[in-house]
Amino acid sequence: MKTFTSHKQVIWYDEALITDSIEQVFDPEYWHAQGKVIGSAQGRGTTWFVQTEQLPAALRHYRRGGLFGKLVKDHYWFTQWHKTRSCEEFQLLQHLVEADVNVPKPIAARAIKHTVCYQADILTQKIEGAEDLVSILQKKHLDKSTYQAIGHQVRLLHNANVNHTDLNIHNILIDKDNKVWIIDFDKCRIEPNRVEHSLTAWQRANLKRLLRSFQKEVKKRNIRWQKHTDWSALESGYNQSIFI
Ligand SMILES: Nc1ncnc2c1ncn2[C@@H]1O[C@H](COP(=O)(O)OP(=O)(O)O)[C@@H](O)[C@H]1O
Ligand SMILES: [Mg+2]
Numbered sequence: 001m002k003t004f005t006s007h008k009q010v011i012w013y014d015e016a017l018i019t020d021s022i023e024q025v026f027d028p029e030y031w032h033a034q035g036k037v038i039g040s041a042q043g044r045g046t047t048w049f050v051q052t053e054q055l056p057a058a059l060r061h062y063r064r065g066g067l068f069g070k071l072v073k074d075h076y077w078f079t080q081w082h083k084t085r086s087c088e089e090f091q092l093l094q095h096l097v098e099a100d101v102n103v104p105k106p107i108a109a110r111a112i113k114h115t116v117c118y119q120a121d122i123l124t125q126k127i128e129g130a131e132d133l134v135s136i137l138q139k140k141h142l143d144k145s146t147y148q149a150i151g152h153q154v155r156l157l158h159n160a161n162v163n164h165t166d167l168n169i170h171n172i173l174i175d176k177d178n179k180v181w182i183i184d185f186d187k188c189r190i191e192p193n194r195v196e197h198s199l200t201a202w203q204r205a206n207l208k209r210l211l212r213s214f215q216k217e218v219k220k221r222n223i224r225w226q227k228h229t230d231w232s233a234l235e236s237g238y239n240q241s242i243f244i
Pocket of ligand 2: 043170171184
């Protein structure tokens with residue numbers, strides 16, 4: 001990870017992945033002006049998909065959710081550069097790439113300081129031809145092996161001690177080769193390494209949240225999902241230590 005520092009901002013980046021002008025890559029206008037916006041997705045805000053010189057990428061500006069977010073949309077309290085949302089997510093993604101979990105490669109992250117607050121952005125590898133689980137399940141069932149593969153990715157995440165505090169089915173993508181990807185690591189963290197034979201509280205909480213997310217979307221968006229078959233398959237993928 002390289003660092004670029006100017007007056008009020010710090011940028012962390014992987015020099016092997018970005019050759020575009022590092023101070024401009026977080027500005028959607030930079031990409032629009034060059035006709036290099038290749039798409040967008042709507043989450044809390046807009047994620048822009050852009051064509052960098054090296055690879056297709058996803059550009060996200062950090063935004064707050066909830067009621068507080070309506071008042072202070074995209075400003076966070078500053079303590080240290082390394083504790084900014086963007087720097088933490090960049091480092092977490094790097095840790096997961098090294099652990100061979102299917103997550104987007106981090107390309108660059110930025111924090112800009114304004115007196116006592118900061119704003120943040122991140123650029124990651126775009127997962128090509130991928131769709132999130134919610135939109136897939138609105139159209140079709142998934143087979144047992146895909147659910148096992150999802151469980152396996154969650155297990156790899158947990159083996160790397162990463163607590164995904166927002167593990168829901170909007171944050172799980174499946175690409176055209178049926179490869180499972182986990183995204184959206186804002187506010188997630190590495191937990192202390194402990195040798196335990198049963199699941200720890202945070203691991204159980206991640207799984208519980210994921211289960212609730214399936215159940216919620218059955219009611220809300222009528223997704224095709226059945227607990228006794230689909231969740232069991234996911235759990236079997238999670239519990240299998242050797243997965244083929
Ligand atoms: N690296 C990526 N590759 C492909 N799609 C992505 C990527 N990052 C985000 N997206 C898309 O953008 C949406 C919002 O991004 P996400 O990181 O989940 O932020 P949030 O939920 O906080 O808005 C995702 O649901 C997904 O559809
Ligand atoms: Mg999300």
